[in-house]
Amino acid sequence: METAKCLIIGSGPAGYTAAIYASRANLAPILYEGTQPGGQLTITTEIENFPGYPDGIDGFEMMDQLRRQAKRFGTDIRQGMITSIDLSKRPFIATIDDGAAIIAADSVIIATGASARYLGLDDETRFRGRGVSACATCDGFFYRGKTVAVVGGGDTACEEATYLSNLAAKVYMIVRKDHLRASKVMQERVFGTPNIEVLFNTNTVGLFGTDGVEGAHLVRHKGTPQEEPLDIAIDGFFLAIGHKPNTEFLNGQVELDNAGYIVTRDGSQATSVDGVFAAGDVADPVYRQAITAAGMGCKAALDVEKFLLANGH
Numbered sequence: 001m002e003t004a005k006c007l008i009i010g011s012g013p014a015g016y017t018a019a020i021y022a023s024r025a026n027l028a029p030i031l032y033e034g035t036q037p038g039g040q041l042t043i044t045t046e047i048e049n050f051p052g053y054p055d056g057i058d059g060f061e062m063m064d065q066l067r068r069q070a071k072r073f074g075t076d077i078r079q080g081m082i083t084s085i086d087l088s089k090r091p092f093i094a095t096i097d098d099g100a101a102i103i104a105a106d107s108v109i110i111a112t113g114a115s116a117r118y119l120g121l122d123d124e125t126r127f128r129g130r131g132v133s134a135c136a137t138c139d140g141f142f143y144r145g146k147t148v149a150v151v152g153g154g155d156t157a158c159e160e161a162t163y164l165s166n167l168a169a170k171v172y173m174i175v176r177k178d179h180l181r182a183s184k185v186m187q188e189r190v191f192g193t194p195n196i197e198v199l200f201n202t203n204t205v206g207l208f209g210t211d212g213v214e215g216a217h218l219v220r221h222k223g224t225p226q227e228e229p230l231d232i233a234i235d236g237f238f239l240a241i242g243h244k245p246n247t248e249f250l251n252g253q254v255e256l257d258n259a260g261y262i263v264t265r266d267g268s269q270a271t272s273v274d275g276v277f278a279a280g281d282v283a284d285p286v287y288r289q290a291i292t293a294a295g296m297g298c299k300a301a302l303d304v305e306k307f308l309l310a311n312g313h
């Protein structure tokens with residue numbers, strides 16, 4: 001069976017940064033890219049907030065640069081998904097693509113990201129990157145002085161709406177229920193912001209526009225006698241209905257928090273299993289940025305180095 005000192009799962013900013021550090025520390029890491037080589041940033045166009053690119057950079061190009069940097073120091077980058085892994089004893093046994101390959105690894109870095117939840121409308125795919133976004137911090141700047149809508153009624157949606165209200169001229173919050181689920185303090189902030197309008201009892205059924213989003217088709221009081229259609233003009237449509245950390249393949253072997261994110265310990269990237277580390281969005285319910293993911297990837301690789309030394313490798 002093939003062996004690895006360090007197996008890195010995922011090829012976003014966290015995975016590649018871990019790979020750069022681990023390969024420069026002579027750990028000869030093997031990295032599996034998964035079904036989205038380069039991670040989430042490959043589906044966006046301009047990245048303006050990653051330090052070191054004063055003129056911004058195309059997401060795909062930036063990830064290609066990280067990949068080349070990891071390869072330069074000897075990371076073995078491979079196509080394939082880790083479909084299951086046995087973490088009950090060391091070395092850990094990882095199965096790739098349902099049995100196409102098996103690797104015994106002394107340490108593992110999980111950097112599999114988190115996927116934003118979408119409503120499931122065809123128009124979301126049609127306009128993704130052209131008015132549809134799941135990240136206000138990332139894309140809000142493009143909507144300065146414009147009108148946007150935020151979908152969701154929880155804390156995240158309120159935070160995104162408040163953040164966007166400082167940039168956009170007008171922010172609609174589209175809320176399915178007749179109340180916000182968010183904490184009282186977040187609700188007060190939303191209701192106290194003059195350019196946020198909350199549309200309760202409202203569902204989004206479609207988006208319209210030619211080259212990008214120009215508006216949303218909504219239905220108020222869906223499924224009741226008061227049901228009525230409503231179209232609003234918007235330039236941006238922001239989803240804030242949660243994220244799903246990509247942890248299915250772990251099959252419950254690593255401690256997760258209530259929202260499904262991997263729990264890390266003591267300010268490090270260590271998980272509940274000795275020798276298994278987590279980095280990036282999969283372990284981050286709060287920040288979910290490329291730079292924070294990269295930072296955690298660095299920490300995870302340094303943690304692995306220390307772990308392997310302490311365990312006689």
Ligand SMILES: Cc1cc2nc3c(=O)[nH]c(=O)nc-3n(C[C@H](O)[C@H](O)[C@H](O)COP(=O)(O)OP(=O)(O)OC[C@H]3O[C@@H](n4cnc5c(N)ncnc54)[C@H](O)[C@@H]3O)c2cc1C
Nearest residue numbers: 010011012014034036039040082113138280281288289290
């Ligand atoms: C549209 C959009 C725009 C964004 N814009 C910005 C921005 O401007 N600035 C910013 O800082 N952040 C931005 N973000 C957020 C940023 O993309 C994420 O915070 C960052 O990509 C997280 O990095 P990560 O390495 O944790 O995971 P990801 O980038 O999500 O990568 C996860 C990786 O894991 C792989 N994977 C998953 N499961 C498996 C498995 N079982 N086996 C093997 N591989 C697996 C995937 O193929 C992928 O390569 C944006 C996000 C989106 C969706």
